[in-house]
Amino acid sequence: MKNKPLSVQIWLFLGATLAAVLLVVVLGPIVFRGFFIPDIYQLIETSQESFLADGLPDPQEHLPPDSRGPQLPRITHFYLSKTEGKISPPHLHPAFLAEVKENAGLQREQSRRYKTQAGGGASFYVIRRVDDDFLVSFMSDVFHDNVFLTLFRRLIKLILLIFLVSLLPSLWLAKYITRPLVALEAHVRQIASRDWSTPIQLDRSDEIGRLAASVEWMRSQLSSQEQERRIFLQNISHELKTPVMVIRSYARSINDGIFPKGDIYSSIEVIEQEAERLERRVRQLLYHTKLDYTAGKFNLEPFALAELVEDIIDRMRWRRPELEWNLELVPVTLNGDREQWMVALENLFDNQIRFAKKQIAVCLTSYPAYAALSIQNDGPPIDREIKNTLFEPYRKGPSGEFGLGLSIVRRVAENHSAQIKVCEEEGAVAFRLTIPHSR
Structure with a gap:
């Protein structure tokens, strides 16, 4: 029955109800x-x-x-x-x-x-x-039989009257219910066809109205995501194309015996830097896509957060050997996805290394319910407009790059019910993570 049109379901329900009443009327004289x-x-x-x-x-x-x-x-x-x-x-x-x-x-x-x-x-x-x-x-016993016969006739007349009176209201109710559902079906088909330009407008407050509001919210979200995706593709293509063009031009110049940086070693160093930049962009893009496809699927296990932080710093400090690192780490054991936290902290430290002037301070503190990780650098302050969208994907950074690093950090934090915020204090920029011990 659930596969039938709604109007047919209403009619079937009305017919079944009427049949049940008739059955009671027919069996009533026998039973009673x-x-x-x-x-x-x-x-x-x-x-x-x-x-x-x-x-x-x-x-x-x-x-x-x-x-x-x-x-x-x-x-x-x-x-x-x-x-x-x-x-x-x-x-x-x-x-x-x-x-x-x-x-x-x-x-x-x-x-x-x-x-x-x-x-x-x-x-x-x-x-x-x-x-x-x-x-x-x-x-x-003739009177006894006449009583039931009279009662039966009156009930039949009453049922027929009720059926005739309810016929038009039932048809109107079926149309009233199905009309907005048919409109919603048309809008959903448009959304399925990636046509998100037409808003859904149903002036109702009942269950159908709430359903329409949910579909409209979904349409607006898909439209916003599509707009962001287009902007991202436009800018990420530029981000990927630029290092590729530099690498190709330098490689051709070296092949022709020309060294753009004056000597072969300096020219090859530029190629390595651009290759590293390209690799970082591709890695971030792939991991951001991986988070979308693995949402809600985590490999939860206990791990030592302090050891993970030290390991990441040891691997990344060579990028700027001149930076001074001040570490205050206490032993903390978390229950979470170690791989996700490793990628998130790598992106967070990558951001610190790029903008720090002379030093980076890392402090890890443990509390009964959560651990607090603070990463602070003495780099330039963050612009207020950028600060509001710092953790959103596909947003342009202060250097004009469209990276996904901080967006990945926020996604991983949300997956583990953690919170991340950025603040400025005493001429320094600090990122603070509050992580519960168990998810």
Whole structure:
């Protein structure tokens, strides 16, 4: 049923509900047929009491029936005398009279209820002892059947009326529900076709409205990401093309016997620097893409953060041997993805080495719930406009480069529920990481 159109589902639900009601109506008389029987006996006994209220009737006279109108049952009374052996009226069915006489002879109670099929149909009757004789009152089961037949007809009419009255509202409800869903389907198809230019506008506050708002938020996010991707591709192509062009031009010049830097060693050094720059850009781009594809998948294991920091510094300090390093590291064990933290710290230290003037200070402190890592350099202050977007991907840095290093640092920190912020104090720029001991 869930694969059917919504309008069909509403109709099927309405039809199933109607069928269930009809089933109850049809089975009701069978299941609850005996529900009214105590009331029928009560009517017979009340009629008897009304006849006996004015005194005992003459057993030789015919007793008139208790006429109650067209909507109420017709109750017939007759008097059974044991002494004279006469009954009134005389036109009753012999089988019925025989059964009544037999039951009266066996009855010891003052009054007793009976039901019989004798005489060609069901009848309810009550035998009441009056001195040594009996007053018999009976009613045919025709009224019992008529009650259910009348009830059944009225219920059928009521159900048909409800069905006809609910037909148009059901059609309107189906259209009302499906119209915005059809519009959402069209917008989602546009989004799937990478057409993110048309906004979704549904003035609703219900579940469909919230769904439309979520789809619109997704559209705007995809549109923003597409715009950022285009800007990134434009600038990263420039970032990759520049070192390639330098390497090619220097290689051709050296091949022609020309040394752009005056000698072969200086010219080859430029080629190595550009190759290193190109390698760093490609490595950052690949790892940033890897983080996108491995989101939520970590290799969590305990590792010593202080040892990892020292190892990275030992490998990277050669890039600028003149820098002074001040280290204050306490032993800290974290539970996280060591590879991700290694890449993040490499990018963070790479940023420090490029902008530091003379020294870099690294301080690692342990607290009961978290570890705090501070990396500080004496480089130039960060421009306020750049500071607000420093950790966002595809943003131009102070040197005009479109790197991804700090964006990778933030992604890794978020993966481990850590926080990173940048601040300036006493003429220095400091990056502070707050890392919980366990993720």
